Amino acid sequence: MHAVATVEELRTHIQAARQSGRSIGCVPTMGALHAGHISLVEAARRETDFVVVTIFVNPTQFGPHEDFTKYPRPLERDLELCRDAGVDLVFHPEVATVYPTGATTSVDVGGVTSVLEGAFRPGHFRGVATIVLKLFNMVQPDVAFFGQKDFQQQLVIKQMVRDLDVPVRVQTCPTKREADGLAMSSRNVYLSPTERQTALLLSQALQLANSLAHDAQSTPSDIEAAMRRLLESETGVRIDYAVLVDPHTLAPLERLQSPMVALIAARVGTTRLIDNLVISSADSTDLPSS
Amino acid sequence: MHAVATVEELRTHIQAARQSGRSIGCVPTMGALHAGHISLVEAARRETDFVVVTIFVNPTQFGPHEDFTKYPRPLERDLELCRDAGVDLVFHPEVATVYPTGATTSVDVGGVTSVLEGAFRPGHFRGVATIVLKLFNMVQPDVAFFGQKDFQQQLVIKQMVRDLDVPVRVQTCPTKREADGLAMSSRNVYLSPTERQTALLLSQALQLANSLAHDAQSTPSDIEAAMRRLLESETGVRIDYAVLVDPHTLAPLERLQSPMVALIAARVGTTRLIDNLVISSADSTDLPSS
Numbered sequence: 001m002h003a004v005a006t007v008e009e010l011r012t013h014i015q016a017a018r019q020s021g022r023s024i025g026c027v028p029t030m031g032a033l034h035a036g037h038i039s040l041v042e043a044a045r046r047e048t049d050f051v052v053v054t055i056f057v058n059p060t061q062f063g064p065h066e067d068f069t070k071y072p073r074p075l076e077r078d079l080e081l082c083r084d085a086g087v088d089l090v091f092h093p094e095v096a097t098v099y100p101t102g103a104t105t106s107v108d109v110g111g112v113t114s115v116l117e118g119a120f121r122p123g124h125f126r127g128v129a130t131i132v133l134k135l136f137n138m139v140q141p142d143v144a145f146f147g148q149k150d151f152q153q154q155l156v157i158k159q160m161v162r163d164l165d166v167p168v169r170v171q172t173c174p175t176k177r178e179a180d181g182l183a184m185s186s187r188n189v190y191l192s193p194t195e196r197q198t199a200l201l202l203s204q205a206l207q208l209a210n211s212l213a214h215d216a217q218s219t220p221s222d223i224e225a226a227m228r229r230l231l232e233s234e235t236g237v238r239i240d241y242a243v244l245v246d247p248h249t250l251a252p253l254e255r256l257q258s259p260m261v262a263l264i265a266a267r268v269g270t271t272r273l274i275d276n277l278v279i280s281s282a283d284s285t286d287l288p289s290s
Numbered sequence: 291m292h293a294v295a296t297v298e299e300l301r302t303h304i305q306a307a308r309q310s311g312r313s314i315g316c317v318p319t320m321g322a323l324h325a326g327h328i329s330l331v332e333a334a335r336r337e338t339d340f341v342v343v344t345i346f347v348n349p350t351q352f353g354p355h356e357d358f359t360k361y362p363r364p365l366e367r368d369l370e371l372c373r374d375a376g377v378d379l380v381f382h383p384e385v386a387t388v389y390p391t392g393a394t395t396s397v398d399v400g401g402v403t404s405v406l407e408g409a410f411r412p413g414h415f416r417g418v419a420t421i422v423l424k425l426f427n428m429v430q431p432d433v434a435f436f437g438q439k440d441f442q443q444q445l446v447i448k449q450m451v452r453d454l455d456v457p458v459r460v461q462t463c464p465t466k467r468e469a470d471g472l473a474m475s476s477r478n479v480y481l482s483p484t485e486r487q488t489a490l491l492l493s494q495a496l497q498l499a500n501s502l503a504h505d506a507q508s509t510p511s512d513i514e515a516a517m518r519r520l521l522e523s524e525t526g527v528r529i530d531y532a533v534l535v536d537p538h539t540l541a542p543l544e545r546l547q548s549p550m551v552a553l554i555a556a557r558v559g560t561t562r563l564i565d566n567l568v569i570s571s572a573d574s575t576d577l578p579s580s
Contacts, residue, residue, distance in 0.1 A: 007455065104400030105419075105453035111394035129395075130454075137455040163395035164420075165297065165427040 001083045003090040007138055010091045014052070014139060017088070022049035026141035026168075028132060031055040031092070032072040032186035033081045036176035040145040041085045043173050052139050053082050055092040060099070060106075061127030072189060091139070098134065106130045109160045112250050116263060117152050117274070120240045125156050132157055136168050144168050149175040149183050151263060151276040152250065175275070177203065183275045190271040198234050199268045205230045206277035209244060209262040213279045220244045220253040223262070231266055240265035240272070247278055291373045293380040297428055300381045304342070304429060307378070312339035316431035316458075318422060321345040321382070322362040322476035323371045326466035330435040331375045333463050342429050343372050345382040350389070350396075351417030362479060381429070388424065396420045399450045402540050406553060407442050407564070410530045415446050422447055426458050434458050439465040439473050441553060441566040442540065465565070467493065473565045480561040488524050489558045495520045496567035499534060499552040503569045510534045510543040513552070521556055530555035530562070537568055 004010050017024060025048030027040045037053075044051040055078055062068035075092060082090050106126050112118075113125035136144065146154045154172045161170050176184045181203035182196070191199055205227040212218045212226055227242040245252055247261040259280035266273060294300050307314060315338030317330045327343075334341040345368055352358035365382060372380050396416050402408075403415035426434065436444045444462045451460050466474045471493035472486070481489055495517040502508045502516055517532040535542055537551040549570035556563060 102401075103453045105450050106398050106400065107395065107454075108398055109395045111392075134453075134455045137457060140457065160395050163393045163424075164397075165424045167427060167430065 001079075001087055001090065003079055003082075003092060005091070005093050006097060007093070010052075010089070010138055013089050014050075017050035018140075023143070024048060024139065024141040025051045026135065026139045026144045027051065027053045027087075028135050028144065028146070029053060029055055030057045030071065030186065031078045032074060032189070033078045034176070034184045034186065034188075036147055036149060036184040038081065038085050039176050040147060040173050041082070041087055043171065044143070044145050045086055047171070048141070048143055050088045051086070052089045052091060052141065053087045054135050054139070055090060056098060056131070056135075058098075058127060058131040059095060060130060061124050063121055063123065066121070067187070067190075072186060091135075098131070107133050107160060107164075109156050109163070111159055112152065112155050115250050116241055116243070117265065120265060125153070128153055129156060129160050133160065133164070133166065136166055141168055143171055145171050145173055147175060148172050148276070148278075149185065150274070151247075151261060155248070155250070181207070183273075185273065187271055187273065191268065195236065195269045195271065198236055199271075199273055201231050201234060201237060201268075202264050202266060202273055202275040205242060205264060206262050206275060210277055210279050213244070213256060213260065214281075216256070218256060220256060220260075227262065227264065231264070236269055238267040240267070242266070244279075291369075291377055291380065293369055293372075293382060295381075295383050296387060297383070300342075300379070300428055303379050304340075307340040308430075313433070314338060314429065314431040315341045316425065316429045316434045317341065317343045318425050318434065318436070319343060319345055320347045320361065320476065321368045322364060322479070323368045324466075324474045324476065324478075326437055326439060326474040328371065328375050329466050330437060330463050331372070331377055333461065334433070334435050335376055337461070338431070338433055340378045341376070342379045342381060342431065343377045344425050344429070345380060346388060346421070346425075348388075348417060348421040349385060350420060351414050353411055353413065356411070357477070357480075362476060381425075388421070397423050397450060397454075399446050399453070401449055402442065402445050405540050406531055406533070407555065410555060415443070418443055419446060419450050423450065423454070423456065426456055431458055433461055435461050435463055437465060438462050438566070438568075439475065440564070441537075441551060445538070445540070471497075473563075475563065477561055477563065481558060485526065485559045485561065488526055489561075489563055491521050491524060491527060491558075492554050492556060492563055492565040495532060495554060496552050496565060500567055500569050503534070503546060503550065504571075506546070508546060510546060510550075517552065517554065521554070526559055528557040530557070532556070534569075 025044030029037050057071050107129040109129045118125050158170050209223050212223045223244050231237050231239050242264045244262050247259050259278050261278045263276045315334030319327050347361050397419040399419045408415050448460050499513050502513045513534050521527050521529050532554045534552050537549050549568050551568045553566045
């Protein structure tokens with residue numbers, strides 16, 4: 001495995017892989033890798049010949065009062081995990097490499113970026129879209145792999161790729177969970193033992209939504225209210241949103257449909273967590289086709 | 291020469307050229323081709339192996355009261371000119387192909403987009419950047435060729451390419467002029483014979499700026515005033531701007547420097563024309579290195 005920090009080195013390795021006829025898979029990450037990221041690497045290894053993991057804590061997708069400075073950056077451990085997972089190339093640039101002085105361009109995906117995460121984190125998806133497009137232009141992968149955990153993010157990236165004719169196929173992979181249901185996240189390390197227990201309410205609320213959705217008498221607003229009640233059953237949880245929406249447009253629903261997606265963002269103590277579940281009449285975890 | 295209207299056909303031809311080891315040159319145009327465009331094709335033929343001309347009158351770079359509907363679209367003549375010039379592939383998509391229903395993404399280059407053309411044509415450079423990035427993603431050229439005539443546009447595109455790490459080299463080619471100095475433009479067909487004569491004031495004002503700039507006693511504001519006086523010496527000219535600015539930042543100048551660029555936008559009758567001249571102490575027409 002090679003690990004490089006400059007675009008020139010990255011392009012040299014990519015070009016060599018390309019010239020030997022290999023297809024390129026890319027897994028963009030902010031590091032602090034966990035089994036969720038590794039499952040993306042495994043998908044990339046199954047579907048492409050040369051797997052690139054990018055590790056970059058992107059400042060432009062953090063708000064001014066968010067956790068950019070304290071976000072974990074265990075680079076050596078991340079490299080070890082990548083090596084063990086069979087990654088071919090890690091790209092871990094410095095901020096000044098990615099955003100040299102004088103850079104002014106950004107990508108506005110519009111549409112699905114204005115609601116939910118976009119409403120609670122102004123500028124977040126502009127930062128995400130811009131860095132992902134930059135990484136796509138640097139790596140020029142055939143396929144890029146994203147987790148369903150960041151549900152709205154993968155929608156935004158698919159919209160961008162479609163709208164800008166980016167020659168990359170975007171594949172979304174299932175959320176990885178701890179044995180007790182907590183969605184894996186690099187931010188879980190922020191949780192105290194008590195908060196770690198309270199955080200289970202998010203996945204439990206999603207499962208509750210799934211159960212209620214199979215009762216044809218339920219309405220979307222009933223289900224949203226039930227999720228909120230469960231989340232608020234313990235102190236120390238502050239809900240940003242808990243909604244049941246259309247999985248393509250994220251628009252509110254008048255009545256139940258299939259598929260739908262339940263999406264939650266909540267603070268447990270000071271740690272902001274997100275989770276989601278796609279709910280269809282057939283089965284409750286698969287992604288809708290897109 | 292092939293001429294295609296779908297992205298699928300475009301990509302098939304490009305892929306074949308790429309697989310035969312040829313480098314790709316791209317000349318993005320809005321059609322209504324003239325000798326200026328053909329000079330870009332000639333540059334592309336010198337520097338690359340497979341030359342693609344795109345012909346697309348891009349609605350998103352026109353303001354609501356601009357000339358989108360009346361912009362000339364002589365497709366058959368354009369194809370003939372391309373064939374004669376040795377173009378390999380023309381891509382002339384329909385609007386619905388380029389902007390399918392539901393497209394919401396745009397590119398904001400910031401920086402140099404806010405002044406001059408950006409100030410007089412709000413949204414223009416957002417439209418330009420978005421379509422050019424889309425065309426780059428469709429064609430994936432090694433080199434793209436733009437005219438110096440649209441001076442601010444080539445700056446905006448270079449900034450976008452740099453900021454988004456787009457793997458394309460952008461080359462700017464000199465403005466082509468009629469024998470009497472009028473910069474070639476697809477919009478010159480709008481001019482009546484009288485207006486055609488009045489329009490010479492633009493290139494004459496730029497030449498005046500060049501002469502005055504070689505007198506070390508001049509100040510930038512003297513020169514701008516002199517350009518304005520000349521432009522206003524005939525009725526029927528309305529100036530949007532006539533400035534002498536830094537050729538990289540387009541910022542106003544306190545004092546003369548080298549290089550500088552003189553930029554003019556003015557309406558002659560109802561036709562809006564632009565022209566520019568790079569002025570350096572050594573020579574008055576070359577582009578600054580960038």
